[in-house]
Amino acid sequence: MQLTTERLALVPLDVDRDLADLHVMFADPLWAEAAFAEPTADFDASRDRLAENFSDNGDLTWALRAPGSSDAIGVIGVYSDQGTSTRRLSWYLRRDHWGQGLMGEAARVVVDHLLTLPGIDDVGARYRRTG
Secondary structure (H helix, E strand, O other), X not given: OOEEOOOOEEEEOOHHHHHHHHHHHHHOHHHHHHOOOOOOOOHHHHHHHHHHHHOOOOOOEEEEEOOXXXXXXXXXXXXXXXXXXXXXXXXXXXXXXXXXXXXXHHHHHHHHHHOOOOOOOEEEEOOOXXX
């Protein structure tokens, strides 16, 4: 299901379609440093990162786009490691779109949507600093 906000279209993630755009983000050394991750070296590593975080979440992952654009500028979805009626969100946004409040806007519409789905009673997000 596509979701929309004032400034974003959230389109169900299609890894084959969105991988090239998301790889640009995952390969960015400054983005990776801020995310406490290693930059991905190639498309396969970026595909693996997406699979690790979102592959078995019941298709509850969206690519973020500016309206009218086909470029994925980020991704938001439910973590793969669910097993309760509480779902946790994870998200990534390209560095050139930071500081605009886009992810907060996306998270609000995703949370509202998730809470309408059967079997989901609570939604949370966690920021973990390492190192």
